[in-house]
Amino acid sequence: MLGDLLRYELDGVVTVKSYMVGIELAISLAPITLRSSSSAVVPSPHTVVLDDAVFHDLIDVEAFEENNMLCLEVPTGELSLMNYRICDNRPTENGYLAGGSIPFTVFSHIETPQTPNMLEISMRLRSDLPERFVGQDIRVQLPVPACTRSVSSQFSESSQSRPVVVHHQSPSMIEWNVGRLRGGSEIQIKMKLTLSEAPTPAIRRAIGPISLRFEVSDYLPSGFSIRKLSAVPSRGHTYSNTNTEIKPWIRNITRASSYVVRI
Template sequence: MASAVYFCDHKGKPLLSRKYRDDIPLSAIDKFSSLLSDKEEESNLLPPCISHNGIQYMFIQHNDLYLAALATSVQANISLIFAFLHKIIDVLDGYLKTVEEESIRDNFIIIYELLDEMMDYGLPQITETKMLKKYITTKSFKLEKAHKKKRNAARPPTELTNSVSWRPEGIKYKKNEAFLDIIESINMLITQKGQVLRSEIVGNVRVKSRLSGMPDLKLGINDRGIFTKYLEGNNIGIAKNGDDEDADDTNNESSIVSEGSNKRKTNIELEDLKFHQCVRLSKFENEKIISFIPPDGEFDLMNYRLSTSIKPLIWCDVSIQTYRIEIHCKAKAQIKKKSIATNVEILIPVPEDADSPIFKYSHGKIKYLPEKNLLLWKISSFPGGKEYSMAAQMGLPSISGEDDLNTRVSNQSKKPVQVKFKIPYFTTSGIQVRYLKVNEPKLQYKTYPWVRYITQSGDDYTIRI
C-alpha cells in the first residue's frame, strides 16, 4: 500500500507529487535526494528500495526522472508497487509519447488527473490506457463530455463499472478474426568450440482481436500437459522426435536431457508465466485452460521463459589470422531441412582502423561498417542443414610491426560475433496451439482464427571467437 507517489528530477528533487494517505510527513521526500547521493557514493549500483526512519523509498528510473513511491509498512506489497510504477510510465507514454522532466512540467494537470484515477487510498484501481483515454483527454486537459443531456457532466465510461473493464460494449466488425502469434526469442552465449555457456527462451503469446460483441475465447496449448510438472525431476525437457510415440513432430526441434538422467521428458515446464488481466486465473489453476474475454485490438496474452540448454540454431565458426587481417567464417543452419531461417545477419568485429576490404562468399551479401567496426554478412534465406562460407582480407595502414598487429587483432577478437535471424512456422520449446475457440452467445457469428509461430534471435545471441 503506497502512501504517496512522486516524480523527481535526475537529482532526486520532487517535480510533482500525489499523496494518498496521511501516514508520512510532507518533508519525507526532501530526504530522497541525499539518500540517493549516499547510496551512489557507497556503490555504483543503486538499490531499488531505500529504508530511512521507518519510511520505504521505492523507485524506478526512466530517462532523466525518478518515479518514487513512499510507504511506511514493511508489509507493503513491494512487487505490486513496482508493477504500478512501471504501469504509470506505460500510461504516460500513451499520453505524452516521451516521458521526461520537460514533459512532466508541461503536462502536470493531466498527470494529476491520471494519478487520481489510477490509485485510490494507496491501492491501484484503473490502469488500462484505453479506458483512461475515454474520459481523460490530453488535448484540452479537461474531462470529455460523455452525456450532453446531463448539462455536459463528465461521466466514466460504462465499462469501468462492469466486470470486464478492459473491453467496451458495442464493438462490431464485418469480418470477425482473431490473430494469434507465438514468438520465441533465443538468447545464447556460445564458445568458439560450440559449447553453450548460457541459453534461454523468452516467449510471448500475442493476440490481435477483431471480434464483435463480447466474445469468450478458450485457448488450448499442448493438450498433453505443457503447464504440468514432470513425473520425474524438476528439469525442463523436450521430447526428441521418435523417442516418444505421442510426441508431436511439428515443432520439436531439439532434445533436452535432464541432468543426471538419460530419460527423455515429454512435457514442457514454462517459467515466469505472466498473463494479461483478462485471463481467468482460477479456471487456469483448476483446469489448465486459458479462458478470457479479449480486449479490442492487439495485446500480450501471455509471457513465459525457459532457462534450459538447447543447441545453437545458427552456428558460426569464425577464425582470424593474426599475421594478417584474414577472416574466415562458416555458418551452418542447425535446424530441420524443412525450416528456413530468414533475414540472417552475422556481425563480425574487425579492428577499428582496418580498411580496403576484399570479400569472397558463397551466398548473401557482405558489407563493411566502418562506423561500427563490423563486417555485416546478410543471408536472406538460410535453409536448414545448409552451410555457407565467406572470407575477407583487410589492411591496417598504421601498424608498426607484427607484434602491434597481433595485439590489436587479439583485442578486437575479444568482441563476440552477433547473430540475428528469424525462423517462421517454428518454435524451439515445442509449444503448440491445439485449438482456439471463440463463442459470442448473442451474435453467434463465424470466426476466422489465425495462428503463426516465429522463432527469432534475442538481444543476446553471441558467439565468442
C-alpha cells in the same frame, strides 16, 4: 573454432490480435508446468517446464493451472496474454538443452597472412534446423578493429541467396546479410581486412564477438505450442445473420534477440 555453450534462455509471448467485437477465445496449450509448481505430479518427458510465466489480468489463471487453457473474452486489437521464460545453462553432449535446441552454429578462424597490414577472417554459418525450416532475414554482425580501412569478401558456391557484406566505420563493424538458409545447409565466407597498421595481439582481440539476427516461422525450440484455438461469439453477440465469419488462425515465429558467439 567451436566452443562450449555458456547460457541459453528463451523468452516467449502468446499474443492475440482480434478484429471483431464480442469474441470468446479458448486456447488449449500443450502440457506445460512451472518449475516452481508445488504439484507432486512428476512431469512427463513431453511436458515443457517454464521457469516463470506472467498472465494478463483477463486470463483465468485457475483454468490454466487445471487444464492448460487460456480463456477470455478478448477485446478488439492486440493483446499479450502470457509471457514466459525458459532458462538452462546445462548443455548436453548432443548439443540440446532441457529448454530447446540450438538453431545455428558459427565457426570462425582468424589468420595473419604474410601480406603487410592485413588480417583474414573465415566464418562458416551452419543451420542445425530440420530441413523443413528456413531461416529468414539472417544477419551476422562482427566488430572489427577501428584501424580497418577496407574489407573484401568471398562466398562459398553453395550460397542459397545473394549475401551482402557491408563495412561500417563507426562503430567499426562488418555486417553480413545472409538472407535465407535452409535447415541442414551452411554458407561460408572469407574476408580480407586491410588495416592502417600492422596487426598486433591487441588488434586481434578487437575482433568479435559475433552476433546473429534471424527469424524462423513455425519453429518451436522450447516445445511450447498451441494445440487448439477456438473462437465463438460471447453472450449477447451473434454473427449468424451477417456476412462476417470468425476465422481463427495460429502463427508461430522464433526470433533471435541476443544470439552471441565469442571468437
